[in-house]
Amino acid sequence: MKTTIANLKVGEKGVIEDIALENIPLTLLEMGCLPGIDVELLQIAPLKDPLYIRVNGSYLAIRKETAQQITISKL
Amino acid sequence: MGQKKSIKVALVGNPNTGKTSLFNQLTGLNQKVGNYPGITVEKKTGLLKLSAEIDAEIIDLPGTYSINPTTLDEDIVLKTLINDGHEDFPDVIIVVADVENIKRNLLIFSQIKDLNIPTILVLNMSDQMRKKGITIDLEALKEKLKTEIILVSARKGLGIDEVKKAIVNYKELSTSSLANIKDRIDSVFFSELKKTFPNNPLYKSWLLITQADNLDFLSVNDRDLVNNFRTDIDKINKYQHKETILRYKKINEILKKTYTLDRTHGTDLRSKLDKILTHKIWGYVIFALILFVIFQSVFDWASVPMDFIDSSFASLSSWVKTVMPPGMFTDLLSEGIIPGIGGVIIFIPQIAILFLFVAILEETGYMSRVVFLMDKIMRKYGMSGKSVVPLISGTACAIPAIMAARNISGWKERLITILVTPFTTCSARLPVYAIIIALIIPQKRVLGIFSLQGLTLLSLYVLGFASALFAGYVLHKVLKVESRSFFVIEMPDYKLPSLKNIAITVLEKTKAFVFGAGKIILAISIILWFLASNGSTDFKNAEEIVKNELKDSNLSQEEFNQKLSTYKLENSYIGMIGKAIEPAIKPLGYDWKIGIALVSSFAAREVFVGTLATIYSVGSDDENNTTIKERMAAEVNPETGEKLFNFPVGMSLLIFYAFAMQCMGTLAIVKRETNSWKWPLFQLVSMGILAYVAAFITYSLLS
Structure with missing residues (x-):
């Protein structure tokens, strides 16, 4: 099922399929957020934004607007 | 070799x-x-x-x-x-x-x-x-x-x-x-x-x-x-x-x-701690508690070294006066340079303690969790979760705080953080607040436990944060700055802080303050001393003029000295400046002496107390051990015959100091960080207008 990181629930995992490159920072790619990589949503901040994820062995917080740009298939 | x-x-x-x-x-x-x-x-x-x-x-x-x-x-x-x-x-x-x-x-x-x-x-x-x-x-x-x-x-x-x-x-x-x-x-x-x-x-x-x-x-x-x-x-x-x-x-x-x-093999310390520290209720409660502990310690721990520094520099000044031959250079040293250096050193304890805590929070990995918790809230006010560090640091000194805004990635969020940080109650406002509160707020207790004076001080801190957020909100709506903000932060592992790293960070931040603000505060102290000890021809011939005026009256030497000093102050350069701005500040309830203190505070706020000390020490000889506070309390408005520092004037001054941008050190740093004079000038003018209007309303409503 195709969706974005923004639609994951806490504890759910997915594999990154596609990234809207023009709308996300290169830094995120450089941290290893790349197609084919597993991503897990660890926590959502109390006000539903930002999202706390694990990707490529890194623990990151990104805003929802960025998470919506990363398409994944749910595991 | x-x-x-x-x-x-x-x-x-x-x-x-x-x-x-x-x-x-x-x-x-x-x-x-x-x-x-x-x-x-x-x-x-x-x-x-x-x-x-x-x-x-x-x-x-x-x-x-x-x-x-x-x-x-x-x-x-x-x-x-x-x-x-x-x-x-x-x-x-x-x-x-x-x-x-x-x-x-x-x-x-x-x-x-x-x-x-x-x-x-x-x-x-x-x-x-x-x-x-x-x-x-x-x-x-x-x-x-x-x-x-x-x-x-x-x-x-x-x-x-x-x-x-x-x-x-x-x-x-x-x-x-x-x-x-x-x-x-x-x-x-x-x-x-x-x-x-x-x-x-x-x-x-x-x-x-x-x-x-x-x-x-x-x-x-x-x-x-x-x-x-x-x-x-x-x-x-x-x-x-x-x-x-x-x-x-x-x-x-x-x-x-x-x-x-x-x-x-991986331990789940991270997930366990994260569950509590970023919890929707406990996360904020813990953050509030940590802030409370920090502010409490900053005031408690710093008061002893601050008193010590204060009295050491005072005795150094009078010691210099006794051992050195009287003259221009001795005066410069004992009334200009030594108090000037003391005025810088006295803030070191608070700044060092605050940055000790900030460094510990960053080293342990907790600060990233605060950024995570606060990001959505801060975005409403045009800032980012990362703005929390500058705003907290601003309670010590805006200079290192504004430098800490560097790691905010979006330009608009960073700019707003820089612009509003000076609203937070920095340690230079504290001596001003302390003396005015002591003058106008009675030493009563509310509900038997809270001191009324303490509550007033707390309200001023809240006012500082609230106006920073409010200004952020307004700027967020008004500023047309093209900037995309990409927010990506790492959530590092929790770890015990390294003493060496913390010590070096504290040392660096303190140095940034001493050399950033210190130079300016020292320079202004010397300029002020010069302006107060020089003046027009009337100033130079003060002794003869006063003698001439009073030759028929029967005054003691002490009373004569008092008249002479007052005359000298009025005719010194700084007195002339104070008199010149008196019409502008009269609607706020201030006289020309407060005007002098206001002008000198444009270098740095804490100079207010020192200036008033200089102004009101006029006429008091060495045996007369009244404190600045007592002298200020005794000051009478010659027009009304009432006390000068009454409740409306005091409140008007508190409000003025809460809002006005009176710190050259901060302006210089803002210029460097934004790479233009536009933003520091904007701060100076807009905060100045806000301070004037708010103080005017306060005074008019209360009097």
């Missing part, structure tokens, strides 16, 4: 890998912190003595995830490494990597390696390997990465000697490339690039054409050649993304054979 040999070493690596810990281990206190010319990234260099003949000059480059220049920090790293004529161009590069997150850390390593400069890979936090279930085939990894690899624990000081040895022997290191970007992205394009710059490493030529900002060192001809390749920027961006993906592929291949991670 022969010439000493100096090896230039650059430290490169991701943030949170302990790069700075390694730097501290290698250089100890032999460090210099400066700024890169024209921009606001800190430049840290240090000296390491390797042997009697060899020194190493170590430069701690900013922590970055890559050397593609998308941020100011990356730009610095690129600029240093791409130009072999650069003053900091290294003989050898040390890439510091976190052993636990080796994959991500190898991205920048693989980029650096392709520049064909001798490179050492340091795997830090190696003491954690067993606990985390990590095994590495070190020899195989060395071979695949074509480099020397050293396991280190910078916090525990393990492996440091091996690093030093590797620096000495840097000439033995391989300089061959790692990734082959040429054939796997676009072989035609890259062959062409290689042909154009046959003497460069291909990756270096590629870096040159991915950006246009760092080409000054090239010849005009070469610059044209570079620009010929930059006709299709979209293609370059696409290749940049491809390159990153390719590098990760290569890294994954290498690590598959050399690195294993047994996840069952």
Whole structure:
């Protein structure tokens, strides 16, 4: 099922399929957020934004607007 | 004695890998912190003595995830490494990597390696390997990465000697490339690039054409050649993304054979702590408690050293007066310079204690959780979660606080943070608040426990934060600044703070204050002293004029001195300034003496108390031991015959000081950080108008 990181629930995992490159920072790619990589949503901040994820062995917080740009298939 | 040999070493690596810990281990206190010319990234260099003949000059480059220049920090790293004529161009590069997150850390390593400069890979936090279930085939990894690899624990000081040895022997290191970007992205394009710059490493030529900002060192001809390749920027961006993906592929291949991670060993300390610390209720409760403890300690712990500094400088002044011959120079020293220096030193305890806490919160990894918790809230006010650090730091001093806004990535969010930080109640406002509250608020208790004076002070702190947020909200709506803010933060592992790192951070921040604000406060104190001890011809002939006026009356020597001093003050330059602005400040309830204090506060707020002390010490001889407060309380408004510092005037002053931008040090820093006079002037004018109007309304309503 195709969706974005923004639609994951806490504890759910997915594999990154596609990234809207023009709308996300290169830094995120450089941290290893790349197609084919597993991503897990660890926590959502109390006000539903930002999202706390694990990707490529890194623990990151990104805003929802960025998470919506990363398409994944749910595991 | 022969010439000493100096090896230039650059430290490169991701943030949170302990790069700075390694730097501290290698250089100890032999460090210099400066700024890169024209921009606001800190430049840290240090000296390491390797042997009697060899020194190493170590430069701690900013922590970055890559050397593609998308941020100011990356730009610095690129600029240093791409130009072999650069003053900091290294003989050898040390890439510091976190052993636990080796994959991500190898991205920048693989980029650096392709520049064909001798490179050492340091795997830090190696003491954690067993606990985390990590095994590495070190020899195989060395071979695949074509480099020397050293396991280190910078916090525990393990492996440091091996690093030093590797620096000495840097000439033995391989300089061959790692990734082959040429054939796997676009072989035609890259062959062409290689042909154009046959003497460069291909990756270096590629870096040159991915950006246009760092080409000054090239010849005009070469610059044209570079620009010929930059006709299709979209293609370059696409290749940049491809390159990153390719590098990760290569890294994954290498690590598959050399690195294993047994996840069952991983502790779940992180997830347990995260559950509590970022909980929707407990997260905020804990943050509020921590803030409370910090502010409590800042005031409690700082009061003893502050009193000590205060009395030491006072006695130093009077000691100088007694031992030195009377005259201009003695006056300058005892009334200008010594109180001026004292006025800087007195803030050190509070600033050091506050930054001690901030450093601990950052070192333990907690601060990232606060950023995570606060981001959504702060965005409503045009800021980012990262703005929390400057706003908290602002309660000590706005100068280091505004510098702490540097790591906010979006320009608009950073600008708003810089603009509103001076609203937070800094320690320079505290002495002003303290003396006015003591004058106008009775020492009563509310509900039997809370002191009314304490509550007033607390309300002023709340007012400071509230106006910072409100101003942020307004600026967010009004400012038309094009900026995309990309918010990505790392949530580092929780760890015990390293004493050495904290000590060095506190030292640095305190120095930033002393040399940033200190110089200005000292200079203004001297100018003020000059303006108060010189004046018009009436000032110079004061003694005769007053004698003449009073020759018929029968005054004691003491009363005569009092009249004389008052006359002198009125006719000094500063008195003339005070009188000149009196019409403007009368609607706020102030007289010309308060006017003098207001003018002098435009340098720095705390000068208010000192100035009033000078003004009201007029006429009191040494045996007369009344305090400034008592003298101010006794001051009478000559027009109404009532007390000058009554409730409406006091409240009007409190409000004025809460809002007005009265700190030259801050204005200078804002100018540097925003690189224009526009924003500090905007702050000065808008906060000034706000202060005037608010104080006018307060005074009118209350009187």
